[in-house]
Amino acid sequence: MNTTLNCFSLSITHHVAHLVLNRPEAMNTMHPTFWRELDEVLAVLNKSGEARALVVSSTGKHFSAGMALETFGGAIAMDDQSPEGRAAIFDLLTDMQATFTRIESLRIPVIMAIQGGCIGGAVDMVTAACVRYATADAFFCIQEINIGMVADVGTLQRLPKLIPLGVVKELAYTGRRLSAQKALGYGLVNEVFDTPEAMVAAALQCAQEIASKPPVAIWGTKQAVNYARDHSVEDSLRQMGWLQGTIWSNRHVMESVTAMKQKRASEFPALTPLQRFSELG
Numbered sequence: 001m002n003t004t005l006n007c008f009s010l011s012i013t014h015h016v017a018h019l020v021l022n023r024p025e026a027m028n029t030m031h032p033t034f035w036r037e038l039d040e041v042l043a044v045l046n047k048s049g050e051a052r053a054l055v056v057s058s059t060g061k062h063f064s065a066g067m068a069l070e071t072f073g074g075a076i077a078m079d080d081q082s083p084e085g086r087a088a089i090f091d092l093l094t095d096m097q098a099t100f101t102r103i104e105s106l107r108i109p110v111i112m113a114i115q116g117g118c119i120g121g122a123v124d125m126v127t128a129a130c131v132r133y134a135t136a137d138a139f140f141c142i143q144e145i146n147i148g149m150v151a152d153v154g155t156l157q158r159l160p161k162l163i164p165l166g167v168v169k170e171l172a173y174t175g176r177r178l179s180a181q182k183a184l185g186y187g188l189v190n191e192v193f194d195t196p197e198a199m200v201a202a203a204l205q206c207a208q209e210i211a212s213k214p215p216v217a218i219w220g221t222k223q224a225v226n227y228a229r230d231h232s233v234e235d236s237l238r239q240m241g242w243l244q245g246t247i248w249s250n251r252h253v254m255e256s257v258t259a260m261k262q263k264r265a266s267e268f269p270a271l272t273p274l275q276r277f278s279e280l281g
Helices: 032-048 083-105 121-126 143-147 155-161 165-174 180-186 196-211 215-230 233-247 250-262
Strands: 008-013 016-021 053-057 110-114 117-119 131-135 139-141 177-179 191-193
Touching: 008 032, 016 196, 032 083, 053 196, 083 121, 110 121, 110 196, 117 121, 121 155, 131 180, 131 196, 143 165, 155 165, 177 180, 180 191, 191 196, 215 233
Parallel strands: 016 053, 053 110, 110 131, 117 139, 131 191
Antiparallel strands: 008 016, 139 177
């Protein structure tokens, strides 16, 4: 990173990246700086290939209270007085959506560790992750309906693929809170922990297990699962054939089997760092 982060802290240890929301005094609300820094961090992690898994956790009472309401009418202008202004709202939302989509399309798995409130835009964010852990006091709230608007940065598109549609509609129409235990029952979270410390430790342990596998096989697995979610079985099987034919490695399989027999850690090459075409030459 070329700049100091204001809304986050980032560390990478043993190929595991840990991104922490660190504005507890503001309940880790989201404003343009938050969005910009998150986008930059995700771009760097995706490009470098150093990290093989990402854990996102938070600080303070709440994971995040969502969008900072003072942003509307300030840094973000939502002009509903003309067709041109309303068209600009579309472009603004598309740009915001793209940041959370980076979480979903990142070359590595993302684990969210959620304590306290996960509200509004925070639900948009965590639904883009691969795995979600929560503390017993965590809750999820589609807050947008409570302030007179429609959730618009991914919740209504991703949540129906994670929990029953009837539950999504109830939460989206009423703005009610979904407790961690109910979220566990519906499959929104993978596990519930008594304390934030235990939760983050488990998230980092899971990330470390992921990081011990061949990065390109993890990349391929994420590609296949995300594709299968949105396509038919027939199309997904065809995509799987193309994908496996692209990344298959006898060396990786032999290294995995040999390491298991020898009871040692496996060693695999990292993902190749990415370059933009404009950076070449």
